[in-house]
Amino acid sequence: MTLNFKTIRDSGNLRRKRVFLAIDLNVPIQDRKVVDNYRITRSKKTLDFLAENGAHTLLVSHRTNEAESLAPVYGKLKELYPIVFAKTLEEARIALEKAKNGSFVLLENIRQLNGEQENEEAFAKKIASLADVYVNEAFSSSHRAYASIVGVPKFLPHYAGFLFEEEVQNLSKAFSPAHPFLFILGGAKFETKLPLIEKFLSVADEVWVMGALANDIFKARGEPVGSSRVSTTDFPNALLHNPKLRVPSDVVRSGDRIVDAGEKTVADIRASARAAKLIVWNGPLGEYERGFTAGTEGVARALAESGAETIVGGGDTLAAIARLGILEKFSFVSTGGGAMLEFLANETLPGLEVLRW
Numbered sequence: 227m228t229l230n231f232k233t234i235r236d237s238g239n240l241r242r243k244r245v246f247l248a249i250d251l252n253v254p255i256q257d258r259k260v261v262d263n264y265r266i267t268r269s270k271k272t273l274d275f276l277a278e279n280g281a282h283t284l285l286v287s288h289r290t291n292e293a294e295s296l297a298p299v300y301g302k303l304k305e306l307y308p309i310v311f312a313k314t315l316e317e318a319r320i321a322l323e324k325a326k327n328g329s330f331v332l333l334e335n336i337r338q339l340n341g342e343q344e345n346e347e348a349f350a351k352k353i354a355s356l357a358d359v360y361v362n363e364a365f366s367s368s369h370r371a372y373a374s375i376v377g378v379p380k381f382l383p384h385y386a387g388f389l390f391e392e393e394v395q396n397l398s399k400a401f402s403p404a405h406p407f408l409f410i411l412g413g414a415k416f417e418t419k420l421p422l423i424e425k426f427l428s429v430a431d432e433v434w435v436m437g438a439l440a441n442d443i444f445k446a447r448g449e450p451v452g453s454s455r456v457s458t459t460d461f462p463n464a465l466l467h468n469p470k471l472r473v474p475s476d477v478v479r480s481g482d483r484i485v486d487a488g489e490k491t492v493a494d495i496r497a498s499a500r501a502a503k504l505i506v507w508n509g510p511l512g513e514y515e516r517g518f519t520a521g522t523e524g525v526a527r528a529l530a531e532s533g534a535e536t537i538v539g540g541g542d543t544l545a546a547i548a549r550l551g552i553l554e555k556f557s558f559v560s561t562g563g564g565a566m567l568e569f570l571a572n573e574t575l576p577g578l579e580v581l582r583w
């Protein structure tokens with residue numbers, strides 16, 4: 227895919243320049259401590275580049291929960307970089323003026339500020355005035371048309387960070403794939419995932435629909451699903467008989483509830499994976515958060531050993547792979563959950579559209 231956006235490499239001399247870096251620091255926190263800094267590690271190349279090039283960088287990020295603070299992330303980042311924490315825009319402005327070349331200012335959770343989620347133009351202009359250059363490193367938030375993602379770049383020269391670029395380059399492989407190509411989609415929320423199933427039934431050789439999404443297909447086929455998690459809308463009949471569509475051939479039940487895919491299903495996926503050239507996977511096979519992890523972990527191992535190019539993403543999927551200690555066995559690990567799915571469905575994101583020159 228030709229990238230029609232410029233990257234941070236094209237941003238010229240950054241010495242003493244104030245850089246607005248949209249970055250995803252929405253990392254797991256427990257007892258006010260960062261317990262998983264994977265996302266921070268993935269942005270290291272961009273952070274190092276800005277530090278080495280003498281920029282004064284404003285880090286702008288969010289917590290999903292508006293009420294939560296980014297202070298624990300500041301605690302983590304200050305082990306790595308010269309950085310100060312700014313609770314307000316005014317504090318950020320002053321800190322950026324005083325900043326030494328190559329240092330950072332972390333702004334408090336941007337979702338606490340009015341105008342961010344509404345992408346109010348006056349707000350976007352105001353936060354843009356804190357900087358000279360805009361860089362989007364937050365691919366995993368770029369499905370949100372918020373001010374820090376789509377508003378600010380309208381007012382500043384704008385570039386993609388290294389992780390953002392890597393995400394677009396790697397996920398785009400699913401649009402003109404090497405074959406055989408397996409697309410594996412799990413989790414729930416069939417309503418939001420239907421466009422993906424439709425799209426990949428035409429692009430991939432096999433589309434494995436797993437997790438709660440499969441229950442919708444069982445239900446549509448008239449098979450008993452008991453009190454299993456199902457969606458509110460029905461699975462379209464027209465897709466039911468598509469020969470590329472695969473669902474678990476055996477399932478694990480807890481009472482009358484389907485909670486995971488069974489061993490035969492994992493073996494079927496392993497066999498397909500061995501023959502595949504490209505595999506894209508997002509979403510657990512079972513009720514992962516309730517401890518039904520065997521199907522998800524079995525598929526993680528099967529993919530890691532497949533020899534195919536493997537692209538994976540999604541919170542629970544990555545948690546399973548990380549728990550097995552096999553993250554590095556995958557060709558590309560997307561930091562995006564919702565953003566990965568939306569990019570795969572639409573081949574773009576609101577935050578990518580505004581980076582075009």
Ligand code: 3PG
Pocket residue numbers: 250252289290291366367370562563564565
């Ligand atoms: C994520 O964790 O996937 C991103 O940070 C987006 O978070 P959000 O769902 O709170 O927008």
